[in-house]
Amino acid sequence: xxxxxxxxxxxxxxxxxxxxxxxxxxxxxxxxxxxxxxxxxxxxxxxxxxxxxxxxxxxxxxxxxxxxxxxxxxxxxxxxxxxxxxxxxxxxxxxxxxxxxxxxxxxxxxxxxxxxxxxxxxxxxxxxxxxxxxxxxxxxxxxxxxxxxxxxxxxxxxxxxxxxxxxxxxxxxxxxxxxxxxxxxxxxxxxxxxxxxxxxxxxxxxxxxxxxxxxxxxxxxxxxxxxxxxxxxxxxxxxxxxxxxxxxxxxxxxxxxxxxxxxxxxxxxxxxxxxxxxxxxxxxxxxxxxxxxxxxxxxxxxxxxxxxxxxxxxxxxxxxxxxxxxxxxxxxxxxxxxxxxxxxxxxxxxxxxxxxxxxxxxxxxxxxxxxxxxxxxxxxxxxxxxxxxxxxxxxxxxxxxxxxxxxxxxxxxxxxxxxxxxxxxxxxxxxxxxxxxxxxxxxxxxxxxxxxxxxxxxxxxxxxxxxxxxxxxxxxxxxxxxxxxxxxxxxxxxxxxxxxxxxxxx
Amino acid sequence: xxxxxxxxxxxxxxxxxxxxxxxxxxxxxxxxxxxxxxxxxxxxxxxxxxxxxxxxxxxxxxxxxxxxxxxxxxxxxxxxxxxxxxxxxxxxxxxxxxxxxxxxxxxxxxxxxxxxxxxxxxxxxxxxxxxxxxxxxxxxxxxxxxxxxxxxxxxxxxxxxxxxxxxxxxxxxxxxxxxxxxxxxxxxxxxx
Numbered sequence: 001x002x003x004x005x006x007x008x009x010x011x012x013x014x015x016x017x018x019x020x021x022x023x024x025x026x027x028x029x030x031x032x033x034x035x036x037x038x039x040x041x042x043x044x045x046x047x048x049x050x051x052x053x054x055x056x057x058x059x060x061x062x063x064x065x066x067x068x069x070x071x072x073x074x075x076x077x078x079x080x081x082x083x084x085x086x087x088x089x090x091x092x093x094x095x096x097x098x099x100x101x102x103x104x105x106x107x108x109x110x111x112x113x114x115x116x117x118x119x120x121x122x123x124x125x126x127x128x129x130x131x132x133x134x135x136x137x138x139x140x141x142x143x144x145x146x147x148x149x150x151x152x153x154x155x156x157x158x159x160x161x162x163x164x165x166x167x168x169x170x171x172x173x174x175x176x177x178x179x180x181x182x183x184x185x186x187x188x189x190x191x192x193x194x195x196x197x198x199x200x201x202x203x204x205x206x207x208x209x210x211x212x213x214x215x216x217x218x219x220x221x222x223x224x225x226x227x228x229x230x231x232x233x234x235x236x237x238x239x240x241x242x243x244x245x246x247x248x249x250x251x252x253x254x255x256x257x258x259x260x261x262x263x264x265x266x267x268x269x270x271x272x273x274x275x276x277x278x279x280x281x282x283x284x285x286x287x288x289x290x291x292x293x294x295x296x297x298x299x300x301x302x303x304x305x306x307x308x309x310x311x312x313x314x315x316x317x318x319x320x321x322x323x324x325x326x327x328x329x330x331x332x333x334x335x336x337x338x339x340x341x342x343x344x345x346x347x348x349x350x351x352x353x354x355x356x357x358x359x360x361x362x363x364x365x366x367x368x369x370x371x372x373x374x375x376x377x378x379x380x381x382x383x384x385x386x387x388x389x390x391x392x393x394x395x396x397x398x399x400x401x402x403x404x405x406x407x408x409x410x411x412x413x414x415x416x417x418x419x420x421x422x423x424x425x426x427x428x429x430x431x432x433x434x435x436x437x438x439x440x441x442x443x444x445x446x447x448x449x450x451x452x453x454x455x456x457x458x459x460x461x462x463x464x465x466x467x468x469x470x471x472x473x474x475x476x477x478x479x480x481x482x483x484x485x486x487x488x489x490x491x492x493x494x495x496x497x498x499x500x501x502x503x504x505x506x
Numbered sequence: 507x508x509x510x511x512x513x514x515x516x517x518x519x520x521x522x523x524x525x526x527x528x529x530x531x532x533x534x535x536x537x538x539x540x541x542x543x544x545x546x547x548x549x550x551x552x553x554x555x556x557x558x559x560x561x562x563x564x565x566x567x568x569x570x571x572x573x574x575x576x577x578x579x580x581x582x583x584x585x586x587x588x589x590x591x592x593x594x595x596x597x598x599x600x601x602x603x604x605x606x607x608x609x610x611x612x613x614x615x616x617x618x619x620x621x622x623x624x625x626x627x628x629x630x631x632x633x634x635x636x637x638x639x640x641x642x643x644x645x646x647x648x649x650x651x652x653x654x655x656x657x658x659x660x661x662x663x664x665x666x667x668x669x670x671x672x673x674x675x676x677x678x679x680x681x682x683x684x685x686x687x688x689x690x691x692x693x694x695x696x697x698x
Contacts, residue, residue, distance in 0.1 A: 161579055164579060171520055174559065175520065178524070181552065190534045190544075223611050223645070391643045391644075391645075392657055395639045399635060399639065402623075403675070410676050
């Protein structure tokens with residue numbers, strides 16, 4: 001009851017004019033960003049961040065979380081209707097969503113997407129609200145070994161769960177962690193890798209790494225391709241048709257499985273909406289009653305990835321708000337907004353700034369409903385951004401990157417950082433090194449090092465402290481399992497393939 | 507064999523950079539009392555692991571036939587294991603290597619980006635931004651001069667107004683005549 005009352009207060013906060021405007025703006029912008037191919041939700045958040053500098057903290061966070069939420073939904077439209085995934089997380093929607101549209105049922109495919117986003121969003125936020133308050137109380141017991149173990153688990157997860165080769169992901173991660181060591185160290189005050197540049201003594205802002213690698217890097221990749229995204233012909237009817245209640249009831253298991261997956265993968269720092277979307281589709285391929293028809297345009301193939309990707313948003317907010325650990329690029333930007341407003345998220349926030357936390361959760365509920373309403377009524381209008389010339393939008397994206405970098409510290413050096421990491425981001429794409437581990441390493445590196453050093457100093461260099469404490473030990477074990485899992489999966493897959501090749505032909 | 511050697515270049519570069527930084531980390535100035543670990547331990551551990559990973563990959567790729575022995579992440583293996591007809595062949599899903607490439611555009615765009623960072627203090631935010639927006643759009647193969655000019659000018663003015671007047675970011679004004687242009691625009695927009 002107490003929780004409901006607090007949440008009610010959160011809703012009231014959301015309905016103040018400035019917060020409500022921020023919410024609507026966030027939803028619209030997130031949807032636009034998701035519709036545009038080449039602009040991801042993370043990039044959108046990064047580009048929106050400078051606008052929040054002059055705002056109070058509540059509308060800033062509400063704007064960014066609303067963008068994040070609708071960013072997981074907007075790309076579904078272009079995937080289903082035009083076979084253009086707005087975001088990597090929308091790729092599984094090509095398989096059944098586009099297939100259903102291709103069979104002459106695009107309105108029904110959009111209806112299933114809306115249902116999935118609505119249920120996935122509402123269920124996951126309810127779980128997140130319940131979990132976050134309890135977890136925040138539990139997290140008050142955490143000390144530096146527990147924090148180190150959780151961060152390590154996040155870093156190993158981003159390596160093992162991502163796309164591409166694991167070795168490349170490790171290289172990317174180590175580079176990110178190395179970038180995070182630049183500057184004066186927090187315990188001894190020693191200058192590290194500053195090369196006599198005063199600006200480097202303050203360290204390299206992770207936001208500049210993100211803006212450069214995700215924003216400028218992606219623009220350079222697309223420029224090399226000549227901005228040649230094939231666009232569909234303008235016009236055509238875009239409508240949404242809802243499935244019947246009976247049809248929705250039939251896929252309840254898919255919704256339940258995918259919501260649970262989305263929340264769990266959201267809770268794990270490092271695993272994001274893209275991974276959740278693919279894993280949920282993969283799970284349906286194994287457990288769905290109609291798994292043999294997957295890929296031919298059935299509801300389960302649309303509902304599973306959409307439900308899971310929307311559910312990750314609420315999942316990701318839990319470690320961010322309760323521990324101050326961002327589990328994804330998007331939550332890292334939101335953390336950046338918190339820090340820029342002088343607030344460090346963590347268990348204490350639930351005690352000292354309960355009103356803000358409740359407003360954020362309430363905005364998530366309103367955000368899900370708002371984005372679904374927008375998807376139903378305004379998508380035809382929003383989808384017109386697809387026809388903006390890519391060269392013009394990209395030039396503006398680069399400008400946002402520059403201003404974002406410049407605005408943080410008013411220093412030209414940050415502009416050079418953006419350019420440098422933009423080129424690094426391009427090279428990563430070119431040579432198939434994933435960017436996410438580098439960015440996450442850069443974000444979590446400082447926290448990882450300080451937790452490691454504090455633990456080691458307090459235990460007199462006894463490294464077993466990470467394994468002998470029950471919570472830290474369990475999480476360390478999970479980190480080891482997360483690293484071993486892709487290897488085991490790969491070996492099993494190869495054995496299966498070898499078995500198939502060895503089997504006699506019928 | 508040449509291709510295989512070329513593929514090792516990124517790992518060799520990271521190995522060399524990590525090696526150099528590892529060497530630099532042995533020269534940090536600090537005073538750690540009574541056997542405590544110092545601020546060099548964490549960077550050394552990371553750089554050591556980076557070097558080991560790169561060395562492992564180089565040796566593996568040169569001795570074994572690279573790709574077949576590569577362990578993919580879970581996401582990659584899910585895509586690999588998806589039935590062939592489900593795997594997207596859409597244009598947007600192809601890797602950069604599979605698509606038509608325009609290296610001259612990339613070089614021009616990169617040069618413009620570097621030039622922006624180098625010239626912003628001299629030209630000022632407004633002039634530099636207008637020139638960049640127009641140039642980058644043109645380099646991006648968009649060929650409607652009227653639209654380019656309008657978008658660049660309006661973009662430059664809107665950015666200046668929003669960030670200087672509303673968000674209070676102190677953007678560079680430029681020197682000489684460029685500075686005068688910026689000051690004139692600020693007066694017109696009521697930015698003090």
